[in-house]
Amino acid sequence: MSHGIAIGKVSEGSGVKIPTIRYYEQIGLLPAPPRTEGGRRTYDHKDIERLSFIRHSRELGFDIDQIQTLLALQDRPDQSCADADAIAKARLAEVARKIASLTALQAELKRMVEGCSHGRVETCRVIEILADHDKCKHHQQAN
Amino acid sequence: MSHGIAIGKVSEGSGVKIPTIRYYEQIGLLPAPPRTEGGRRTYDHKDIERLSFIRHSRELGFDIDQIQTLLALQDRPDQSCADADAIAKARLAEVARKIASLTALQAELKRMVEGCSHGRVETCRVIEILADHDKCKHHQQAN
DNA sequence: CTTGCTCCTATAGCCACTGGAGGATGTACG
DNA sequence: CGTACATCCTCCAGTGGCTATAGGAGCAAG
Known part of the structure; x- marks a missing residue:
C-alpha cells in the first residue's frame, strides 16, 4: 500500500548517491518531495527517472545549468x-x-x-x- | 641598483597571475620572498623560473602535490x-x-x-x- | 523492547584558484 | 615638496559539484 520510495532506494535505482540527491534538491535541480510524518523524503518513480536523466547528463559532462534547461525541455514535449x-x-x-x-x-x-x-x-x-x-x-x- | 623584482613583473615574466602567486606562497609551493620596508614582495629570476616550471606543469595537468615532488627533484640534480x-x-x-x-x-x-x-x-x-x-x-x- | 539500519540537519572540506573591498606604498611629474 | 596614479598589501568570500562528518531521530524485525 505504501507508495513513497525512500531515498536509499531512489539512490540505488538511479545511481545517484544519497547526499547528492539532497544536494540536487537544495540547488533546485530536483523538486522537494513530500515527507513522512517523521520527516523522511518520499519519492516516486518519476523522481528516479529524473535522477537517471541527470546522472546520465552529468556523465556526458553537461553542467547543472544545461541540465536544468534539458529537464525543462523534457517536460514540454510539444516544443x-x-x-x-x-x-x-x-x-x-x-x-x-x-x-x-x-x-x-x-x-x-x-x-x-x-x-x-x-x-x-x-x-x-x-x-x-x-x-x-x-x-x-x-x-x-x-x- | 635595486635588485628585487616586483610581483607584477614576476607575474608577467612567468605567466602566473598575481593572486595565484600569492596563493602558491600560502600553500608552500613557492618560498616566501623577502619584503621591502613597505612590506612588498621582492623576487629574483629564480622565482620566475620556478613559477614558469609550475605553470607549465599545471598546463600538463599535474596536481600541486606532484609539482611539489617535481620541484624538489629539480633542486637535487644528482638524484x-x-x-x-x-x-x-x-x-x-x-x-x-x-x-x-x-x-x-x-x-x-x-x-x-x-x-x-x-x-x-x-x-x-x-x-x-x-x-x-x-x-x-x-x-x-x-x- | 531493543538492536541496528536508514534517515535527518547542519556544517565543513575538497581542488586550484579568482575576485573584491578597503587600505598602504612607491614613483613620476609639475 | 605635493599630488596623482599605478601597484601593491591583507583578508575574506565565492566558484562547481559534490563528499564527509557529527550528532541525532525514525522505523522495522526479532
Whole structure:
C-alpha cells in the first residue's frame, strides 16, 4: 500500500548517491518531495527517472545549468528541440576541443617520458622540459 | 641598483597571475620572498623560473602535490629521476584514459545530435537518449 | 523492547584558484 | 615638496559539484 520510495532506494535505482540527491534538491535541480510524518523524503518513480536523466547528463559532462534547461525541455514535449540540439552540439564541440588539447598533452608527455634517460635528474628530460617551456609547442588547457 | 623584482613583473615574466602567486606562497609551493620596508614582495629570476616550471606543469595537468615532488627533484640534480619518470608516466596513463573516455563520449554525443530530427522535443533523440541510459553503451567519466 | 539500519540537519572540506573591498606604498611629474 | 596614479598589501568570500562528518531521530524485525 505504501507508495513513497525512500531515498536509499531512489539512490540505488538511479545511481545517484544519497547526499547528492539532497544536494540536487537544495540547488533546485530536483523538486522537494513530500515527507513522512517523521520527516523522511518520499519519492516516486518519476523522481528516479529524473535522477537517471541527470546522472546520465552529468556523465556526458553537461553542467547543472544545461541540465536544468534539458529537464525543462523534457517536460514540454510539444516544443521545438532546437535548444536541446544546441546544448548537445555545444557540448560536442567542447569535447572535441578537449580531446584535441589532451592529445597534444599526450604527445608532449610521451616525448618527456621517452626522452628520459632513466639516469640522474641532471640529465632528465622530464624535468628539463618542464623547466623550459620553449622546448615544446604551446598549448592551452589540461584536464 | 635595486635588485628585487616586483610581483607584477614576476607575474608577467612567468605567466602566473598575481593572486595565484600569492596563493602558491600560502600553500608552500613557492618560498616566501623577502619584503621591502613597505612590506612588498621582492623576487629574483629564480622565482620566475620556478613559477614558469609550475605553470607549465599545471598546463600538463599535474596536481600541486606532484609539482611539489617535481620541484624538489629539480633542486637535487644528482638524484635518480625515477620519481619524475613515474609521475610523468602516471599522468600519461591518466591522459590516455581521459582521451578514451572522451572519445566514447564524443561518439554518444554525435549519435544524439545526428539522430535529432530537429522537430519537437517529443521525438528528439537528444532528450530520449538522456532519459534512457539503456539506449547507449555504458561508460565512466566525463570531462 | 531493543538492536541496528536508514534517515535527518547542519556544517565543513575538497581542488586550484579568482575576485573584491578597503587600505598602504612607491614613483613620476609639475 | 605635493599630488596623482599605478601597484601593491591583507583578508575574506565565492566558484562547481559534490563528499564527509557529527550528532541525532525514525522505523522495522526479532
